[in-house]
Amino acid sequence: MKFSLSWLRTHLTTDASLAQIADTLNDIGLEVEGIEDRGAALAPFVIARVIEAVPHPNADRLRVCRVDTGSGEVGVVCGAPNARTGMTTVFAPPGTYIPGSGITLKIGEIRGVASAGMLVSAREMALGEDHDGIVDLPGDAPVGTPYAAWAGLDDPVIEISVTPNRGDALAVRGIARDLAAAGLGTLTPWNAPAINGTGASAIRWQDDFTEACPWILGRTVRGVRNGESPAWLKQRLESVGLRPINALADITNFFTIDLGRPLHVFDANKISGGVLTVRRGAGERFRGLHGKDVTVTGDDCVIADEAGVQSLAGIVGGAATGCDGTTTDVFIECALFDRVAIALSGQRSGIFSDARQRFERGIDVSLLPAALDAATAMVIALCGGEASAVTEAGAEPAWQRQASLRFERLRSFGRSDVTPDRAVGILGALGFTIAARDAAGVTVDVPPWRNDIASAGFSAGSTLDQHADLDPDQAMVVREGARAIEPEADLIEEVLRIEGLDRIVPVSLPPLTTVPTPSLTPRQARSVRARRVLAARGMAECVTFSFVDRATAARFGATPDSLTVANPIAADLDQMRPSPLVTIARAAAMNAARGFGDLALFEIGPGFRNETPAGQDLIAAGLRCGATPLSWLAPSRSVDAFDAKADAFAVLQDLGVPLEALQVSATAPGHYHPGRAGTIKQGPKTTIGSFGELHPSLCAALDLPAGSVGFEIDLGAIADPKRRRKSAPDISPLQPLRRDFAFVLDAGIAAEAVLRAAKSAERGLITDVTLFDRYAGDKLPAGKVSLAIAVTLQPKDKSLTDSEIEAVSAKIVAAVSKATNATLRG
């Protein structure tokens, strides 16, 4: 919402400065978006007269001018073709910054003639594109006066953002009222001149859609001349960025901004049948005044004559019945449209208009007759003509309602020290009238322009939307609570808004416990821990988008339609990702393309299986690619599946998952290399995650370095950590012993089977089994592999004898042989 300071002053008598006004607007909820003060930039430019213009002695195209600046005579060399003796124009003295060209003037000499200043074009003042010559002003323009003041450009324009609840602030008058209430002056009284129309209107209303249009007024004015608007009106509209069209159209725009009261004018002679019907649309199409075709539906409220739809009610009028220079009889529409109907119609049509903006936020419901009279008076004043009587359909809706405020609530809710008198004074200044007051509180009548106050059950007012599963009795009790509290909360807001929220002294929250309890649940703490573990392993944490292009997403998992974004912002962000690995892979490819191909990235974020809360998993995923760092101490090597396995198991170990309870199976989802990846399970049912080398064709498709590896852990699949005290550790005073074994077995047998068998051969004694060598090659038969393990024996209460050690060794060999068909390597 834009308005100029002079426009504001037509409704507000104030001597407040521009800065004070801006500060106050910010405080009371009318946030200032910007202030344009062209007068300040144009201050040095003054009106001047060319006393004499003669050809430059040394240049054909230049003239030497003697210029009367109002404060003395100066000589100026000028290149403009229109510079001439006696001309009134605009002069800029040396030192002036010329906004149109970005230079600052200096006293200079042009081809041997001194020049002390400049005569300027409109473009040089940044006032348009006109650069045919210097500004040519009327002869009576006062020499020596600042040009901006004379041209009406010294009128600062303020732009505020109006929140959706404040339809009344989409009017200069509404803004003035708020400022007056905030102590910045007095609101100027406004009364519409009474118009006594003669004769019935040539056009009358028929309202067949009262849900969308409860009340509509209009009248014809005959014998008008629709020319250009007078300068003051054009200037008003231009100051707020509206293009003047013709007087009749300009008048409607004026009232839209001035009173927040949209109007529409029809050329009465272009309407067929003498009746304008308010009805539902029926799929018709018409050309709107905005120059585009509009198609209306059965839910849209339209205004039609015998020939068809002529307007999308409250949003845009039709070109066919618009007013232009030929208009002699005008029909003025002044309607009340339902906020919801306009909002939904507006959303369907996608048309943004000043009228729509005001109707959907709510206009002054009682202002229609006065606004019609005011508009009629201006039509007659600017265009002449004779007004008919008012035609009307529907009726003024019952908008009258009350709200009450208990003064004590200002303290117990707002902790404000505002006195009852001050609170009542503020409400009065905002247009509330006092219906009753006692020591405890006040009851006020809500003014018709405040659609946001005590609005339950009124128009598009406050409605409850309670959770479907609430206990019905409880739902009713709290519903009554809301109905009782809401109007009062509305009034408290008004009082505190105007009083100033800054006046409330902050109070720290009282502690709930002296020492705060943990703010994370054990599950939440777990993802924090996982993040730290992975970063400590040298991985860089990423935060990537939850959506990605569908084709890429499909490479990593299911992409159900239900998880497709219906209105994606870009075609490549249209599918919810099944795992963070998808977008990390994209990030890795991007880094590799930039020359950083040795990477370790991870993310802890959502992966989506379906749209229910249970179908949104928290996943820790990581990706490594390229090679280990170069070093003179050890050769660099490519990352491999065991790096990813180590990452995954580091997380699981730190989260307290008992690693001995996990199984790794040699199958993995399709985005992994089928022979170089595994799935981690806990028990037969719970899949915790997967890891391994990424599928070569995936790497190729995403431009990932070949051999990239990754892992994914579903943090939600990990059982809640158990809070139980640890048993005392079994720390033996005796030294442990190590015995090494090498087994030869079929290469297809899982190494884990060897380790498990060895470990379980003598549970009480064997504390660790480590695989330290794996050999396959020409010293062994084809298809065979040798695995060497170191077994740690920890005696508990007495040292082991040689024969006992022999016996354990035999058990280990037997157990491994039995489980894997292995033989001890000779």
Place this chain on the structure above:
Amino acid sequence: MSNDITTIELHARAAIDAAGDPAALDAVRVALLGKTGQVTALLKSLGGMDAELRKSFGAAVNALKNALAQAIEQRRVELDAAALTARLGAERIDITLPARPVLRGSIHPLSRTMEELTALFGAMGFTVKDGPDIEDDWYSFGALNIPSHHPARAMMDTFYLKAAGRNRPMVLRPHTSTLQIRTMLEQKPPIRVIVPGRTYRSDHDATHSPMFHQCEGLVIDRDITLAHLKGCLVDFLRAFFAVPDLKARFRSSYFPFTEPSMEIDIAWDRKTGVIGAGSDWLEILGSGMVHPNVLANCGIDPREYQGFAFGMGVERITMLKHGIADLRSFYESDIRWLSHYGTSPLAPVTLHEGDA
């Protein structure tokens, strides 16, 4: 006889000094003090002497023996030291060679900020609430007092999914306020929760990302006032930006789910970017007292309970705190950016270590 001793000693000391390594020294020792050594021979000769002579000569030989043993030992220490010095010299390495490389990992600045939020609000008794990114439109709008026609819905450019749950449109939550609703349905007041998490809006330019992070806050109890809202948020802002006298202003505004609603600006200096003081204002937070309809939609009686809610952009406060210029860089995952702005996993946010 005493000439013998003097001569032996003279020669012996020369031999000891001449021994160039432990083996040579040992050979000298054996030649002198060994079973067949010269000094040992002198001692053996004592048996054939008369008592008087034996006494005086014996003392002299013993003195010689001890003196030589001491000299040998001293020489041994010298040789050992020289050997060690030689060995150490031979073992010299170029200590300027680089150590084994260790990859340095990092925590993303957004995670860092969310951990800081958790610590600071945690100290004020808040717990962290999380919930689904995909919600139906009741949690996203209806429950929050934003009916379908409400112009506020247009304020949030919401992403819709093709799915429909409970016959309601499913959306990517446009704010973390959805968790206000889930919290109030799940737990009875007193409530103090924050909700740091992902949010989505259909907006993409230099200052908007289609995915970003918010931190919602909700406090409900019998006697929570507007003054607590101000106190809580000022306390937080001062701690987060580490500016104990940070100036903040509260401007009246509008959100459908709070009343009164306000926006909070902090003072800063536009030219230097310094936060907390200066003549410019920077919008940082939205907040307000929870709207009675929102309480009632969740089964809480607004006659009994009242409180406040707030929401802030995690990216925004992170950018301000660390002087990060470009929003898009947060999600781009350029490894150079990540290692520059990322923090060490070994310096987690703790109130006792500071920098929380």
